[in-house]
Amino acid sequence: xxxxxxxxxxxxxxxxxxxxxxxxxxxxxxxxxxxxxxxxxxxxxxxxxxxxxxxxxxxxxxxxxxxxxxxxxxxxxxxxxxxxxxxxxxxxxxxxxxxxxxxxxxxxxxxxxxxxxxxxxxxxxxxxxxxxxxxxxxxxxxxxxxxxxxxxxx
Numbered sequence: 001x002x003x004x005x006x007x008x009x010x011x012x013x014x015x016x017x018x019x020x021x022x023x024x025x026x027x028x029x030x031x032x033x034x035x036x037x038x039x040x041x042x043x044x045x046x047x048x049x050x051x052x053x054x055x056x057x058x059x060x061x062x063x064x065x066x067x068x069x070x071x072x073x074x075x076x077x078x079x080x081x082x083x084x085x086x087x088x089x090x091x092x093x094x095x096x097x098x099x100x101x102x103x104x105x106x107x108x109x110x111x112x113x114x115x116x117x118x119x120x121x122x123x124x125x126x127x128x129x130x131x132x133x134x135x136x137x138x139x140x141x142x143x144x145x146x147x148x149x150x151x152x153x154x
Contacts, residue, residue, distance in 0.1 A: 003051065003052070003055060003149075005047065005051050006047065006051050006052065006145070009043075009047060009048070010044065010142070013037070013040055013041065013044055013138065016037060016040070017135055017138065020033045020034075020131060021131065021135070030131040031129075031130060031131070034129045034131045034133070034134045035117075035121050035127060035129060037134045037135075037138070038114060038117045038118050038121060038127075038129055038134050039118050039121060039122070041114050041118075041134060041137065041138045041141055042079070042114050042118035044138075044145075045079045045084075045111065045114065045141050045144070045145070048145045049079055049084055049087065049145070049148060050073045050076055052145070052148050052149050052152055053069070053073060053087065053091065053152065054066075054069060054070045054073050055152070056091070057069035057070065058070070078115050078119070079111065079115060080111065080116075081103060081111045081112055084111070084144070084148075085099060085100055085103075088148065088151075092151075095151045099144075099147055099148065099151070107143055107144055110136070110140035110141060110144075111137075111140070111141060113137055114134075114137050114138075117134075
């Protein structure tokens with residue numbers, strides 16, 4: 001049930017990327033939209049990680065334990081890759097080792113860039129994020145979310 005939240009969020013982002021990618025060669029407008037998309041993709045990462053682990057707890061643990069896990073997950077923010085790995089390790093050191101191995105390099109860099117750019121945008125700083133770059137980062141973020149989801153559904 002909760003994964004429906006992740007699916008809807010992803011559909012919304014997919015739709016926005018499609019609309020914004022259709023702008024005629026208006027690079028300046030795409031740059032402004034890229035910042036907005038960056039903030040949304042960071043939120044997508046945060047919500048997806050919380051939701052997947054919360055749902056895992058509700059399917060595998062007693063209600064009280066699942067409630068505790070969900071409560072603790074509410075404070076999960078700024079989902080840089082190391083924070084995601086630390087959270088994953090809390091569920092299973094084996095999961096963390098697997099996820100670390102699968103995300104080292106490009107996927108880690110994409111997740112970290114999403115969050116770093118979101119923080120700079122939120123503080124009013126200039127960022128050089130382009131539509132094409134955030135679109136690539138988004139695709140990498142989806143891969144990370146799918147890896148986490150697959151671990152929780154084995």
